[in-house]
Amino acid sequence: GQNIDQPTEMTATEGAIVQINCTYQTSGFNGLFWYQQHAGEAPTFLSYNVLDGLEEKGRFSSFLSRSKGYSYLLLKELQMKDSASYLCAVREAAGNKLTFGGGTRVLVKP
Amino acid sequence: DAMVIQNPRYQVTQFGKPVTLSCSQTLNHNVMYWYQQKSSQAPKLLFHYYDKDFNNEADTPDNFQSRRPNTSFCFLDIRSPGLGDAAMYLCATSRGGGSEAFFGQGTRLTVV
Numbered sequence A: 001g002q003n004i005d006q007p008t009e010m011t012a013t014e015g016a017i018v019q020i021n022c023t024y025q026t027s028g029f030n031g032l033f034w035y036q037q038h039a040g041e042a043p044t045f046l047s048y049n050v051l052d053g054l055e056e057k058g059r060f061s062s063f064l065s066r067s068k069g070y071s072y073l074l075l076k077e078l079q080m081k082d083s084a085s086y087l088c089a090v091r092e093a094a095g096n097k098l099t100f101g102g103g104t105r106v107l108v109k110p
Numbered sequence B: 001d002a003m004v005i006q007n008p009r010y011q012v013t014q015f016g017k018p019v020t021l022s023c024s025q026t027l028n029h030n031v032m033y034w035y036q037q038k039s040s041q042a043p044k045l046l047f048h049y050y051d052k053d054f055n056n057e058a059d060t061p062d063n064f065q066s067r068r069p070n071t072s073f074c075f076l077d078i079r080s081p082g083l084g085d086a087a088m089y090l091c092a093t094s095r096g097g098g099s100e101a102f103f104g105q106g107t108r109l110t111v112v
Helices: none
Strands: A002-005 A009-013 A018-026 A032-037 A044-049 A053-057 A060-065 A070-075 A084-091 A098-100 A104-109 B004-007 B010-013 B019-025 B031-037 B044-050 B053-056 B064-067 B073-078 B087-094 B107-111
Touching: A002 A084, A002 A098, A009 A018, A018 A032, A018 A084, A018 A104, A032 A060, A032 A070, A044 A053, A044 A060, A044 A070, A070 A084, A098 B044, B004 B087, B010 B019, B019 B031, B019 B087, B019 B107, B031 B073, B044 B064, B073 B087
Parallel strands: A009 A104, B010 B107
Antiparallel strands: A002 A018, A018 A070, A032 A044, A032 A084, A053 A060, A060 A070, A084 A098, A084 A104, B004 B019, B019 B073, B031 B044, B031 B087, B044 B053, B064 B073, B087 B107
16 A cells, blocks of 8 residues: 655745655555646646656756655745645556645745 | 546536546557545545556445546446535546656536
8 A cells, every 4th residue: 555645735935945745655666756736627747756866847856765755846936826736646566556645735925 | 639638527416316427538548547536635546447457446435437448538437426426536647657647637526
């Protein structure tokens, strides 16, 4: 089985940086994904990590440590439109099961 | 162009009346997922397919069934919807392995 934990909510100021942590326990690991979801909309893919280290994509970066069962999503130069839920998801090694954490609601204030 | 299409976007059904939600994809992906998402909660996996190979989550109620007649289409059947089944239902597809999942726009189900 899988257990994925994220903080429920975070608040940050426009232009600042926010780091969203995700810890996981899984019986097998085949990658960790971050998704953004605005209220009432479908999740959209942000990043993917399967090896340890940092993946950078513009204002968004994601980090993975497999030995620690830990990832974070870093959002830089926050904009008001970044207010959304951010979902951490883990794919199991066996099969293609993709399980989501509870999501972190980020509120960006002016 | 939409690649994962869910119909309808909004569905109202009566308590106990069977309802079917549909999902189609133009990506030719092997894996298709159905998730249930309630307000302010994470998507909860109900089932997934790898081609025709069906995987049911242990805690998915028997009231929920799924069919995948071909690569492009997948259906979610709710045999006797209860008030607690009101939610957003999300379909997603993936090539499998390390590739990301692409989501449809979801079907918001209301049970009256």
